[in-house]
Amino acid sequence: MIYLNDILQFKDLKKVKIRFNLNFGNTTPPIDYFTMPHNQGLQKMLIGQYWNYAKKGNFRKDDITLGFIPLPNKPECWLLFHIGQVTKDLGLRNAVGYEYNSLTEYDKFIGRVVIRFKNKSQNLVRCGNTTLDQCYIEEILPQVYSDNNFPGYNHVNVSWHKLAMLIDTPSWKTALENQKGVYLLIDRQQGKFYVGSAYGENMLYARWKNYIDTCHGGNIGLKKLNKDYIKDNFYFSILETFNHNVQDQLIIDREAHWKEVMRTREFGYNKN
Numbered sequence: 001m002i003y004l005n006d007i008l009q010f011k012d013l014k015k016v017k018i019r020f021n022l023n024f025g026n027t028t029p030p031i032d033y034f035t036m037p038h039n040q041g042l043q044k045m046l047i048g049q050y051w052n053y054a055k056k057g058n059f060r061k062d063d064i065t066l067g068f069i070p071l072p073n074k075p076e077c078w079l080l081f082h083i084g085q086v087t088k089d090l091g092l093r094n095a096v097g098y099e100y101n102s103l104t105e106y107d108k109f110i111g112r113v114v115i116r117f118k119n120k121s122q123n124l125v126r127c128g129n130t131t132l133d134q135c136y137i138e139e140i141l142p143q144v145y146s147d148n149n150f151p152g153y154n155h156v157n158v159s160w161h162k163l164a165m166l167i168d169t170p171s172w173k174t175a176l177e178n179q180k181g182v183y184l185l186i187d188r189q190q191g192k193f194y195v196g197s198a199y200g201e202n203m204l205y206a207r208w209k210n211y212i213d214t215c216h217g218g219n220i221g222l223k224k225l226n227k228d229y230i231k232d233n234f235y236f237s238i239l240e241t242f243n244h245n246v247q248d249q250l251i252i253d254r255e256a257h258w259k260e261v262m263r264t265r266e267f268g269y270n271k272n
Helices: 004-010 030-034 042-049 104-109 128-134 160-166 172-174 203-214 228-232 250-263
Strands: 016-020 064-070 077-089 098-102 112-114 125-127 137-140 157-159 180-187 194-200 234-242
Touching: 004 104, 004 112, 004 128, 004 137, 016 128, 030 042, 030 064, 030 125, 030 160, 042 064, 042 077, 077 104, 112 203, 125 128, 125 137, 157 160, 160 203, 160 228, 160 234, 172 203, 194 203, 194 250, 203 234, 228 234, 234 250
Parallel strands: 016 064
Antiparallel strands: 016 125, 064 077, 077 098, 077 112, 112 137, 157 234, 180 194, 180 234
């Protein structure tokens, strides 16, 4: 068994702090921020890494901080996304509490090291001298973690942010533009649903691309919501798919069926 510090080789473990980031202040999975192109999500992640809630503070000057995020569909597995060192304690609470430098000598491990660790404490910031010997290497990925491949129609469950990143990649675009379908939008903050259908030119791709361009997709119930709210809280899934030869009326009828089953006219965002 190989432990995390076998590869990182920190000497003064009392100076090492590990933060297990379950979220970054909203319902967007942390892995979605990590996989945004051009490091667009990194700043949000680093704000979370150095955010101070605790009265006594999470870190001290000169502490080395490790940032981990959970891997989807792999319980107790965490992906390393940051190693840095605190250069100044700003003395702030409920805010970013520290200045820091990223330790670039560890860049070769960022996004590649996956550890297994079962957190038995409510405290998500842990001390290295009591925690590193419980973190063992699950795997070291050959390349920086990516989940860009289309997972199959029955396994789509993707946030707005993630869809915006993936929709024009070859595997996603090809899959979506070749199937008509009935889809589901989920508001994870309020627990409300919206059922829609796609049967025009370019089918699911065109319909979902419209949500990325406008956020509301032209839907009356969604137009009332703030665009940033939709971006941060909405997920996309597929209820049924149909090939391009299926008559549009069948898809419209199935959409009506799902609206009735899920009561989205009474309790969700459907208005027709």
